[in-house]
Amino acid sequence: MSYALLSVSNKEGIIDFAKSLVELGYDIISTGGTFKALQEAGIKVTPVSDVTQFEEIMNGRVKTLHPKIHGGILADRHNDEHVQAMDKHHITPIDIVAVNLYPFEETVAKEGVTEMDAIENIDIGGPTMLRSAAKNFKHVLTIVDPSDYDEAIERLKSGDDMDAYRKEKMIKVFNHTYHYDQAIVEFFSGAKASLRYGENPHQQAHLVRTNATPNTILGAVQHHGKPLSYNNIKDADAALNLVKQFDRAAAVAVKHMNPCGVGVGDSIEEAYDRAYAADSMSIFGGIVALNRPVTKALAEKLHEIFLEVIIAPSFDDEAIEILSQKKNIRLLEVKMDVDEDATEFVSVSGGYLTQDVDQAFARREDMQVVTDKQPTKAQWEAALLGLKVVKSVKSNAILLSSPTHTVGIGAGQMNRVGALKIAIERATELNENIALASDGFFPMRDTVDLAAEHGIQCIIQPGGSIKDQQSIDACNEHGIAMITTGMRHFKH
């Protein structure tokens, strides 16, 4: 006789599945609720308690956790010792296990869920059976997903390559129990939280903390304001990663993941003034990150405009008092040390991509002046500032900067000349001290020609195009100094 054990929380499709199994000659064993559903549908079914000779106890906390069940699932049918143990203890082999688990994730996603609700929805017997059966995939077929019932019946009927099929389902099971356990960890450790919504109000969203150290947005101390929104978290992260790159006092304003104004200075107030002046329109409703403590004087300036989030290594008490006059503004205290080994993840349909965070910066000795004209000291400073910022701008990116602040930013264009056109249009000043920084090389000389038309006299770019010489020739014709870095900084 062949046995199939069915114990499912989600009863969808279980009756048809059981009927088909019976037609294929299986005897069905089931737990309380599943047993009842099958019996009511007129299916011949044996209660687990008949097999274990032990009633279900403690509101179902213990029902299948019994050697008669686990011996039947785990026995290696080719192992004499296992076969003898089955004989000795009157254990019947179980060849199919169809189990799905208490809905832990759905339960904890409900508003007002109590800890007790969550605890009661941690399935113990189910994952234990799934893991036993999956371990013994050489003999046992395990089905954890009701959408696999029809396919399973077809495969059992045809008998086609059952070894491969059982293995495929075993992998699915361990993946499932892994995620099930992860959801439990996330809930009880507070690592997972619901957000009000995602990028737009009709999108549901959660955040999951995996390594929320005090130098991250998710590990920040929030001194004031509403909870961070999905978009706030992403923008704040972009702003923090950029401001951390500076040793000098620096202020970074970010809108929609792109910097809109960046300034450095001898004091944080001076740096902020420059970042603000770089684009006093776009900063409105933005995120500001600072790499020095927020003083009273700085707080007074920040208080003048509407900002969503302010990030800084600390806030003076008086600064908090001033900024807290606005109910919603979020004040985040974050440590400024850089995590050298940081990794980033991007989800794509079918999986996700990971990569090292782009924290590299070309060494000065690897940079080359490739033109007749040498940059002036001020142009060098402007170029190096631009280079630092341009890698935080969505590609294709062109950035115009002075030695102390950004001047015009062209972000996320499908061609490089288009990015320069925007940077020029937005430029607050254009003079001999402004440098143009590009995140990628110039495929043609057109960007250089356009820069020359607007009086730009210094360019920094990775180099490496087969047509580099054309751009260099263009620079020489226009009297522009060009530095190549050998390092590209795309940001998609």
Ligand SMILES: NC(=O)c1ncn([C@@H]2O[C@H](COP(=O)(O)O)[C@@H](O)[C@H]2O)c1NC=O
């Ligand atoms: N405790 C046990 O021995 C046990 N055995 C199976 N379960 C779960 O009980 C559920 C099915 O219960 P029922 O058939 O009574 O509706 C399944 O989700 C199954 O994973 C158990 N419950 C939880 O741990």
